[in-house]
Amino acid sequence: MSQLRSTLEFLVYDWLQAENLTSRDRYADHSRETFDAVMDTCERIAREKYAPFNRTVDTQEPTFDGEKVSQPQCTHDARKAFADSGMLSAAQPYEKGGMQLPYVVEAAANSFFGCASISIGSNLLTVGNANLLRVHGTPMQQQVFADNEFNGRWAGTMALSEPQAGSSLSDILTRAEPDGADFDSDALGARYRLKGNKMWISSGDHELTENIVHLVLAKIPGPDGKLIAGVKGISLFIVPKKLVDTDGNLTGERNDVALAGLNHKLGWRGTTNTLLNFGEGKYPVRGGAGAIGYLVGKPHEGLKCMFHMMNEARIGIGMAATMLGLAGYYASLEYAKNRPQGRPTTEGGKDAASAQVAIIEHTDVKRMLLAQKAYCEGALALNMYCARLVDEGRTGAAEEAVRSKLLLEVLTPIAKSWPSENCLEANSLAIQIHGGYGYTRDFPVEQYWRDNRLNMIHEGTHGIQAADLLGRKVRMQDGAGLQLLAQTMQATIKKAAARPELAQYAHDLNQALQDVSAATQAAWLTGNPQEALANAVPYMQAFGHTVLAWVWLDVACKVLEQDASQALAANAGRINAISYFYRYELPKITAWLNVVNARDMTCAQMPVEAF
Template sequence: MATTYFSKRNLHFLLHEVFKAEELTQYEYFSAHDRETFNLVLDSATYIADTLMHPYLKEVDKNQPELKDGQVTVHPKVKEFMQAMGDAGLIGAGFSFEHGGQQLPEMISSCVGFILMAANNGMMYTGLSSGAAHLITSFGSPELSEFYVPNMLSGKWQGTMALTEPQAGSSLSDVTTSATPLTDGESVPGSYKIKGQKVFISAGDHDAVDNVVHLMLARIDGAPKGTKGISLFVVPKYRPDGNNGFVDNDVQSTGVYHKMGQKGVPAMHLTMGSNDNTIGYIVGEPHQGLPYMFQMMNEARIGVGMTAAAIATAAYHAAVQYARERPQSRRLNEKNLLDAPQTPIINHPDVRRMLLFQKAVTEGSLSVLIEAARLYDISKVAEGDDKDNAFLLLDLLMPVAKTYPSEMGVQSVSQSLQTFGGYGFTEDFPVEQLYRDIRITPIYEGTTGIQAQDLLGRKMTMKGGKAPQLLFAEMGKTIAEASMFDDLKPYAEQLNGEMKRIQEVFSALLPHAMKGDTERYLADATLFLELFGIVVVAWQWLKQAIVAKHALLTQNPQGDDLTFYEGKLHTMKFFFHYEVPKTLGLAVRLKDPEVLTIVSEKELAL
């Protein structure tokens, strides 16, 4: 098993050299921090990852959660991990001081998640607690925050997002879980009787914590139909009994799904109200559940993207190590030298292509995600146009930040497995597990098709197209900066051409939307997202190349630093020469008037 599962050098390069994370400390909210505190947090996460997570990667996968007699058991290391994360203050690191957090930027908090998920994504528990607790502190009453959040951030209690239902899937407008107001004098204000079912609830029940707190969508009796009638509730596994104790809240674990990957995290089927005794406590105002969820969705989607980038990164590092150590055959130009020793497979051009593809995808994905996290932070603490523009840019980039690492991460891990050859298909090495694990990420927090419809159907046109205008302006700055270096200028010009290609494709599609033919407009939205994502990642690679080139010219780096910066330039070139040309075929299809996927009166058999 590879001992290296992420590059600390690359993480610091992106955080400090490319995105200058410490510049956020100029804002009052983040002023308690500096570069040193940021690095200490990352070191703390790395220690937990090294000691409590990575050594148990295979063990957690092989000993998946089991449901017996209504109780879910998980690997015993999960409890130690939860406690260590709570003790280190890492579950609530991004929370305000007021709510027991460290007021760390999302740039740093999301990188903590990256480190942990690269070590062992089968222990994906604390991010769920953080997200659920954040919903309570953002929209819930002070009483809810005071009672639930401290235990969630300490690792004693688990938090979940309980959205999906058997009959609804991703269509939240079809949620049927009901909430009936309790009006008797003894009930806590805002109490409701909850009845219904939820499925695929990650970490929805387990024995590593004392309580599980579900942030659950339900429909209050008589609420409007569709998404406008959905409310948000805190529904704990054990509720307070009013005498400093707890009683069972009639949230039953009906089943645990046995999954293709991420086997260390129980995905639960939950049933509420079988005995008419499930009580939930409303978060915020009635019928605002979905807006509340969507206000938190950017953070959650960054988390999914980080998980995908982390898994792909761990697989890439395993593949690099194997390729350096595995001798096989001779160089193609030395085939006749049978007495010559075999060469490590890293010297074969096709293996180098596979490794460069993985490096380009994983480091490009991480760059996009840190860019998104930076925009999230600025949209939170800045004022005026800076705040508004950061939020618009973040909104536009979010489908890419979630989808590119997920979809391309699947391909990247596939190439990692291919690098191992037959050994990659065995349990002797970690990549077969990582290949299974990463496949869920294009589905989490909105499938690729949903992300694509969000990008083309809403983000490209909102506020008169202001978001893509802002993005192209940012790209224009990078292009201008890169054009100052002779060997980067061709890539700057290529990126400029790709920006124009996006605009041409969008102009060809927009008339369908203007005519009200939404189905035709969005028929190939996923291909548009793929095209858009390639160009956004190309922009990120050019940003990295500028920093690397500047360092080579001004710092006279030696040894590992020289190799690192030269590697950045080489990988940028690989991305532009191997990945960017894929936009040509995508653009041809997107502008093609032939329609082949829309249901017609004369339906062809599939």
Template structure:
């Protein structure tokens, strides 16, 4: 079973991505060039990634005392990815990019995530470079970003600290000016950093010539104290190896030291590290601490970093989606070929009849349909968000502003919904395999382990929920939520004119009304503690409403297509979601609307 027909349908029949070629930026492209990119990525993923997914899971990265060792397959895969040009796919021709729509880039990267998310591709490196293109100086773009886009160097994001975790206001890494001439360095204001960073993906390896760390730190005030809160956070470029203004390595190692590798449940092919900055293991001449270059203005580090974080959140959502999809394909193949049991007839089971394949059993079909509805729905959501990115960057001013605001509202859903429900799809894939699914003889247990990370990194479920209910639905006087409701209502209106779809349009309309009422009820007292006590159930209900909308919109496109097994499957998955999933929002929204205090009010000792 191939992913490609689903991608082609969503890009071309549903999103109409070829219409982007009418815009000046994409005028050189066509359906043929888009297909060629997808062909190339599908081939590299099939040849360089998929065969080694188990290898990178069992041959974990290890530190030999001098360097981190990764399997040769990882080196080969990363090289093939860089040579494909995908690191700079959306960049200008002038700097070696392809000027691809982000929608096509996201779809192409889906093949790598499905083949082996553990090997990884270029999400952090591209995000790092994109941030520098938006907020860096011309020298920082030329020296750091362009060498990341070429694959010569790779990039990370260094936010969390061992003592602070997700609480960025408690960041304790400090950055002090490096000498009296610190403002005169051609690479930007030069500082010395001291501190520790935790959970740094790809923080140490030998895959590229250099690693460019983007590090959040605070600049002490005149009294030597660090400023409180997130407003005192600044952003710095801290390369593993020092470079000059011509992007040449100076031969000197920066004072960035590996303190340890984290040994993970899954996603073992990518290193995850604790890094020490400025501990003195690799002292740099002229002072103490790791050399870093300020990005943007002091105190604006978190604003700059959100450029990368929001991009990474959509990337995490895509990774979760494709892990779910890999498990779905594996369990579908197993169900089609595994004989077990016999069908139940009017007189019960007849043991003299041959065994049935398990896909003939209703409950197995239920589990497969659930996976299909979660994973294909999530893929449609991620590509829809990618299409909004293109609209934000290349659309007319009003449309671009609407896309910006819709993305603000949908980003917590794009990250969190696949992380929860495509993980559930992986659990169902194990269940379809029965006892075999719980062994390492089949890949589905690894898919579940790899996917379990996605509810945690780039902002946990709880953080996404508070961001959605506490900020995104309120921002600009609720305009983003209003825009989303307008788009949902437009889909409902179209569905009401299609006899088979009207009942689902009505159900979605009722769900949207419930969601709107719950949003108001949550904030009825204006007390954030009461409103946010049940933010996660709100996130779940919001996500299910969005996915029901996405499925109805996809189904309208499928309804208009010729009769085929794929058409029947899409319409069946849509009906499953409306019958089995959408009704769940009632229970979630009930506690939100009542501002139920059960969880928040229970005293610690009662646990």
């Protein structure tokens, strides 16, 4: 993990200047030394408790005997080590038992776990669940549920999808009705009884913690007893696996949340993925029928509350995709350096009597390695930049905080979608470099690809992210977010244009930015959403490539600012990566934007029967 560590240090300290955050009151107790100590701890735990067992959890999937989920001991050990490290509450204030770390440092430290074994579990949902309750929960809900998630006693989930309603949340059928039974725990919030089914719930049942806190979307029936159509009828509820009192103690009574079965997926096999039945009567709760749930926020504002967790999870999935891409890159780089095959081509052809060379000497292998580097290190830079925006939003001056939050809104679909597509391609290239061996389980790259393939679907498919970007994010506040992103890019373009080595790239990025802006206008020229969104995915691909070109150019500016003696090889690698991206990748946006500009309806108007 030494290469990951050096890359993170360059991005966090040199490029993003994270040490400057210690001048702010919230982070005043910290220093480079404390930041490094956190990364040291996480790197060590990842190396000792995660990496050696990545294959174990892939081959020894969770099992369910009808009552209890079983997982290998290494999963329990890894989860305990993570919780004991305090990383669950790393960004929480001291008075809540946290380290009060900047989010950019927390994200960097957590990246070691994703690189070592995403399948063991990232604890992403537990932290996101608790963070949501910090914002939208009552003081008692925060104390009982969020605090016990942050301290590691309990785990958390998000329960949105249903068997008949995956991404279409307006079609959920889980219902919640007010509960008039006499309980001692009314202080936990307005109490409801839930009935319904939830599908694809990651970490929905396990024995890793003493309790699991489900955040469940459900609809409250209207006066006529019918569910309100659309997303306006959705509310959000805390539904614990085991019932608790106001002191956070288990009451000894099981809530009516039943595991109906485990989903066995292509990747992330070490993480339980579940079908949960709420209120089916397997574990009847005294006083009535249905699972006990406590309302979070106001009735019918559940989706608004849940987006707090969904947006956090989307950025987390982008980070997971990035780390899987980097894991594959590091593995294929090592393989390419040590695998002898073939001989160099000279003017006289190949000399069969000469010694074989390592395959990294071959141009096409260099191409595939350079593509992986450009994709994955670029995605990591984007992830870290977004993490820095979170810190600005939390602790920056008022105007800067507002700008940072708006910029993060626009970038979130890209932070999720771009790594999940392009770092998956990096994993495919890692298999290609291994040749036939890459298909086998003797090498890790096939697992990295399988694990990463899930991330294009996790937390909203490509199509959903694209519709969010073109349909909402670039248009919100009369395009203020897009204008802010353009201004931020222009600052980098101006800086790079002053350097002869980067002037051409600055020109190319400026042209790409103009092309994306023009395509945004062209897509909505008729005001017809069907025409505008017909090519939302190509639009997002072009937008994402433009964003990554900007990130790489900004990184290159920092590289050239440094003393030539600093990390010469690493910086040369970064400069070559930007060359690759601008020459091989950025030109792709022309084809993507052509169909956007034309509002091409080839796909939209394809008759169903013609398939």
